[in-house]
Amino acid sequence: MEKTWVVNKFFEFLDGRFPDAKCELIHKNLYELAISTILSAQCTDEMVNRVTPLLFEKYPDFRALALSDIGEVKEIIRPTGFYNNKAKSITTLAKIVVTKYGGELPLVMELLVKLPGIGRKTANIILSEYATAEGIVVDTHVKRVSKRLGLTTHDDPIKIEKDLISLIPENRWGKISHQIIHFGRQICKARKPECSNCQMKDFCSYYKQ
């Protein structure tokens, strides 16, 4: 089936079903979004939202986090998993942001991805929320859904993003990741996808086998 046609059907479906999909990581500002997103690696955002209230109460900004005791940070974020790596990332990140960028993140892709704990996916989330989307967020849900719908055949997130960028108009880049993620969580699930109830099944290469 023609990719561009599948994509257009997908737009129509997503806009009808998830018209105002947005980021589900609870945050009040750029600092909180960046930290929440780093913590969300291989962890549900629900779990992240459970630990961040205490984390942000004790460390309300990069300056406070830079002065934190890493042991206390580890205990607070432990339930999100990978807590040693994540604690090291966010405390080191805070110190760099304070000393090098005056306490706030630079909203520039090339600078963001050099910072500890921030890769292409995290940077895309930050930019699409607080600046202009420079690309498309490719996380585990976007990867799975894109492959099932036949929009890409790759496993490498960078290659998947290139495929999606060529298929999706730029004015949708910021929102479509959130829409696909909602779709991936509720319907096109990893474990038990609800294909029988899915409006995309007639256009889905995964459903046809």
Add this chain to the structure above:
DNA sequence: CTCCCGATAT
């Protein structure tokens, strides 16, 4: 490529 890692659904 491997390692990091706890919580939850299946």
Add this chain to the structure above:
DNA sequence: ATATCAGGAG
């Protein structure tokens, strides 16, 4: 018991 969860670093 095991797969999966808004990945990133070495």
